Amino acid sequence: MRKTKIGAVPYVAPIPIVLVGADVDGRPNFATVGDCAVLGIRPPLVVVSLSATHHTTRGVLAHRAFSINVPTESMVALVDHFGVVSGRDVDKALLLPSEPGEVEGVPLAADCPISIECRVRSVVDVEHRRIFIANVVQTHVASNLVREDGGRLCVAPLAEIHPILYALDGGYYGVGAKIGTSHESGRSFIPADPR
Ligand SMILES: Cc1cc2nc3c(=O)[nH]c(=O)nc-3n(C[C@H](O)[C@H](O)[C@H](O)COP(=O)(O)O)c2cc1C
Secondary structure (H helix, E strand, C coil), X not given: CCCCCCCCCXXXXXXXXEEEEEEECCEEEEEEECCEEEEECCCCEEEEEEECCCHHHHHHHHHCEEEEEECEHHHHHHHHHHCCXXXXXXXXXXXXXXXXXXXXXXXXXXXXXXXXXXXXXXXXXXXXXXXXXXXXXXXXXCXXXXXXXXXXXXXXXXXXXXXXXXXXCCCEECCCCCCXXXXXXXXXHCCCCCC
């Protein structure tokens, strides 16, 4: 495959778009965020990278906690709006209802089918970024998307959640077809047992 250098572009796509929430001066606020990732399942760790100047960042620093809310495709207009206006100028709580989580200062967006409560364990400053490494404390999933599998609670297939994906072409995308299953798709590479 012939490749062309395009410069230092962190093209790891698609990027799931989330709404990061925190109470700021007692008022819930949410920012649209692409720079959010899972750092581990056990223990459950996440990372969120926010600009130091965001209104939301002030709330996260004050409470050392935040929520990650997974919006759905039908919310794309609101999500885009929350990515261009600041809670400093617009009361976002009027546009997105929320309820308090278990952790103080953490609002859970009522219209998002998944809300994850996170407690900050360390903050890394890189230039204008505040990078929050956090423990997941509790995960709230819309009850119609929760399945029971052998006594264990799990979440419905991704296609039923309709998350918003983003790419560095500036486009918002929906989820495509399922193309494989973990721990199964690679089995064709395992040589057959000669016995
Ligand atoms: C698609 C998209 C992705 C974004 N991702 C991030 C991000 O990862 N980190 C960040 O700090 N800002 C990100 N932003 C910008 C913030 O959402 C935006 O500056 C917002 O107005 C901040 O709101 P606040 O001041 O109320 O916190 C993104 C915006 C859009 C439209």
